[in-house]
Amino acid sequence: xxxxxxxxxSSPIDNESTPVSRTANRVIALLALAALINYIDRGNLSxxxxxxxxxLNLSAKKPLATSHAGMENVRQxxxSSPLDNESTPASRTANRVIALLALAALINYIDRGNLSxxxxxxxxxLNLSAAQLGILLSSFFxxxxxxxxxxxxxxxxxxxxxxxxxxFSLWSGATAMTGSLHAFAALLAARLILGxxxxxxxxxxxxxxxxxxxxVGRGFANALIAAGVGCGPALGTFFGGTLMxxxxxxxxxxxxxLASMAWLIPWFAWMPGGKATTVSPVTERGAGFLQLxxxxxxxxxxxxxxxxxxxxxxxxxxxxxxxERERHFPVATMVxxxxxxxxxxxxxxxxxxxxxxxxxAAGGTPTLVRKTIAGVGAGSAGLLLxxxxxxxxxxxxxxxxxxxxTGGMCGSNIWAITQTIAGPRMxxxxxxxxxxxxxxxxxxxxxxxGFVVDFTGRFFMAFVIMAIIxxxxxxxxxxxxGPVKEIAWDG
Numbered sequence: 001x002x003x004x005x006x007x008x009x010s011s012p013i014d015n016e017s018t019p020v021s022r023t024a025n026r027v028i029a030l031l032a033l034a035a036l037i038n039y040i041d042r043g044n045l046s047x048x049x050x051x052x053x054x055x056l057n058l059s060a061k062k063p064l065a066t067s068h069a070g071m072e073n074v075r076q077x078x079x080s081s082p083l084d085n086e087s088t089p090a091s092r093t094a095n096r097v098i099a100l101l102a103l104a105a106l107i108n109y110i111d112r113g114n115l116s117x118x119x120x121x122x123x124x125x126l127n128l129s130a131a132q133l134g135i136l137l138s139s140f141f142x143x144x145x146x147x148x149x150x151x152x153x154x155x156x157x158x159x160x161x162x163x164x165x166x167x168f169s170l171w172s173g174a175t176a177m178t179g180s181l182h183a184f185a186a187l188l189a190a191r192l193i194l195g196x197x198x199x200x201x202x203x204x205x206x207x208x209x210x211x212x213x214x215x216v217g218r219g220f221a222n223a224l225i226a227a228g229v230g231c232g233p234a235l236g237t238f239f240g241g242t243l244m245x246x247x248x249x250x251x252x253x254x255x256x257x258l259a260s261m262a263w264l265i266p267w268f269a270w271m272p273g274g275k276a277t278t279v280s281p282v283t284e285r286g287a288g289f290l291q292l293x294x295x296x297x298x299x300x301x302x303x304x305x306x307x308x309x310x311x312x313x314x315x316x317x318x319x320x321x322x323x324e325r326e327r328h329f330p331v332a333t334m335v336x337x338x339x340x341x342x343x344x345x346x347x348x349x350x351x352x353x354x355x356x357x358x359x360x361a362a363g364g365t366p367t368l369v370r371k372t373i374a375g376v377g378a379g380s381a382g383l384l385l386x387x388x389x390x391x392x393x394x395x396x397x398x399x400x401x402x403x404x405x406t407g408g409m410c411g412s413n414i415w416a417i418t419q420t421i422a423g424p425r426m427x428x429x430x431x432x433x434x435x436x437x438x439x440x441x442x443x444x445x446x447x448x449x450g451f452v453v454d455f456t457g458r459f460f461m462a463f464v465i466m467a468i469i470x471x472x473x474x475x476x477x478x479x480x481x482g483p484v485k486e487i488a489w490d491g
Contacts, residue, residue, distance in 0.1 A: 096270040097212065100263065101205055102224040104168065107260050108201050109232025110240065111175045111194065112140055114256065117240050118249035132184055138443075139188055143195035145439050148203070152432020155203035160211075160428070161271045164204035165264055171197030176257025179250040199432075202415070206431040210419040212272065216360050218419055219370070223353020223412035230346030230408060233316070237339050291490060292429060300480030301418050301430075304374060305438030307473020308410050311381050313445040314466050315341070315404070322459050327393060337397060341404040348408025352377065356413055366420055366484040370413045375477035377410030382470020389463040417477075423486035 115122070116137055123133050154163050174194040181187050205225055213221050244252050292298055315338075323334040352373050359369045384403035388396045415431070422430035445466070452462040 096266065097208065097272070098221050098224060100267055100270065101208065101221075102228045104164075104201065104263060105205075105225045105228030106232045106235070107263065108171070108198055109229050110236045110256065111171055111260070112198060113233050113236050114175070114240055114253065115178070115191070117236055118244055118252070121244060121249045126182065126184065126187075128184065136184075136187055136191055139191040140195045140198075141439065141442050143192045144199050145195075145436050145442075147196050147199035148432040148436040148439070149429070150432070151200040152203040152429040152435075155200065155207040155428030155432070156426065157428075160204045160207040161267070163200050164208075165267060167197045167200030167204070168264060168267075169197070169261070170194075172257045172260040172263075173197075174257070175260065176254050179253030179257070202435050203428040203432045206415060206419050206422070206427040207424070208271075209415075210422070210424050210427040215366055215420055216357055218416040219353040219356035219360070219373075219413055220350075221353075222415045222419075223349045223351075225415070226349035226353070226408060226411040227346040229411065230342045230344075230349065230404075234339050234342035234346070237335060237342075241335075289429065292426060292433065295421075295487065296480060297421050297482045297487075298430060298434070300476050300482075301414075301421070302434050302437040303476035303480060304378065304473045305414055305434055306441050307469050307471075307476065308374075308378050308381075308407070308414060309438050309441035310445045310469045310473075311378070311385065311403075311407055311466060313442050314385070314449060314462075315407075317446040318449050318453075318459075318462070319400075326459055327396065329393075337400065341401055344401045344404040345408040345411070348377075348405035349412040350408075352409040353412035353416075356416070366416075370417045370420070370484050371477050371481060374410050374413040374417060375474040377406045377408075377413075378477065379471050379474030380406040381410065382467040382473075385470075386463050386467040389460050417481065417484055420484050421481075421487055423489070425489055426487075 119133055119137065122128065122136075128136075151163070151167070171194050174190045174197060178187060178190045178194075181190060205222075209218055209221050240252060319341075320334055320338055323329045323337060324331060329337065356369050356373050360366060381403045384399045384406060388399040388403065391399055418430055418434060419427050448465060449459075449462045452465065453459055
């Protein structure tokens with residue numbers, strides 16, 4: 001999901017040069033990071049529960065979760081608190097891996113969105129036209145979307161540890177390289193390489209979580225990744241904008257890209273190898289791609305993700321313009337509203353990811369829990385944004401922040417559904433194809449909105465269209481996706 005800034009908007013660092021505003025921005029960034037670390041620490045043992053069972057040889061009479069094709073993976077409600085035995089080596093290893101995935105998502109979304117933050121500085125320095133800037137901002141999607149199915153196959157075929165490391169190195173290198181380039185064609189090539197590298201992220205997340213995290217922990221684990229998705233743009237806007245204003249955009253890109261490479265050190269140290277003991281071991285090769293296309297639930301997850309992404313891309317690409325031009329908020333106020341919105345998205349993902357796992361621990365089935373939270377979150381986000389278009393200024397801001405919150409609610413369980421249904425054999429390919437179709441919303445939502453605003457002169461019909469698509473996404477989760485249990489793949 002691309003964080004794209006409209007090229008004609010003012011930089012988010014406008015009117016932010018006073019000592020008080022700089023201090024406030026730093027405090028917001030630190031609070032966001034602290035919240036992310038806080039919730040990683042709270043939920044880490046439930047994620048490591050299966051590894052604890054294997055290492056300590058805990059009784060099999062009270063299993064944490066089952067993981068069999070064709071069966072629901074349900075945690076027993078009579079189990080002891082997930083805070084037991086928190087300090088074992090196995091739990092610490094699992095906690096570190098989940099924390100690294102969340103941090104990778106944070107870096108991922110800062111890297112893909114940093115060009116939009118620097119867009120006005122870049123345009124002035126290189127004398128780019130609006131069309132050239134638009135090409136640079138959208139070019140990430142060209143290779144990102146096209147390479148997702150390929151990356152899904154790679155994650156299933158090879159050890160996700162190495163596929164992720166290769167992709168991470170590629171996208172971090174492209175970020176650092178961008179800061180040293182002075183020609184439009186070279187910048188375009190760097191953005192295309194960035195898209196290729198980042199295409200491995202979600203397939204590798206899915207492959208890692210489905211193999212190392214039981215059903216009862218996947219909601220919270222995916223919620224932490226979704227929190228990184230929200231915190232990335234927020235930190236990029238507040239923290240990145242301030243640094244670019246002080247030191248320029250080139251040093252920011254170079255330092256960010258090179259410093260990010262340090263992530264690989266703990267990744268290689270802590271990530272279990274392909275032959276390590278897993279929650280869901282892969283005993284057979286994956287099924288064929290045609291068999292994947294025959295699954296109704298696969299198309300249901302694609303439809304749900306497309307609708308959820310349509311809402312998010314609507315917020316990312318057009319919401320700043322709407323708040324400034326139609327709602328007449330000052331640029332500085334608009335930036336703070338949108339930044340807080342992203343933090344609300346992260347909070348919603350974390351809260352409802354935790355709630356979904358606790359609900360399953362209390363006896364709820366993954367089918368009921370995951371589909372309910374994803375469907376209600378998707379539909380609510382669309383309707384709340386439609387209410388935002390109809391309400392007065394103060395109420396509109398409240399509804400907008402609630403829409404971000406419910407968007408995070410949906411995001412916390414989108415990939416948990418996919419990981420469970422696909423299972424370890426097909427998680428990478430399913431995720432790659434689903435993300436490919438879902439990210440078409442990044443092209444369609446901004447385009448349709450632009451045409452509607454040009455034709456009507458207002459945003460109201462664009463909000464209506466977005467709300468309808470969000471409701472269709474909710475229906476997809478409720479009625480198109482089947483039981484949330486692993487498919488018994490042939491072959």
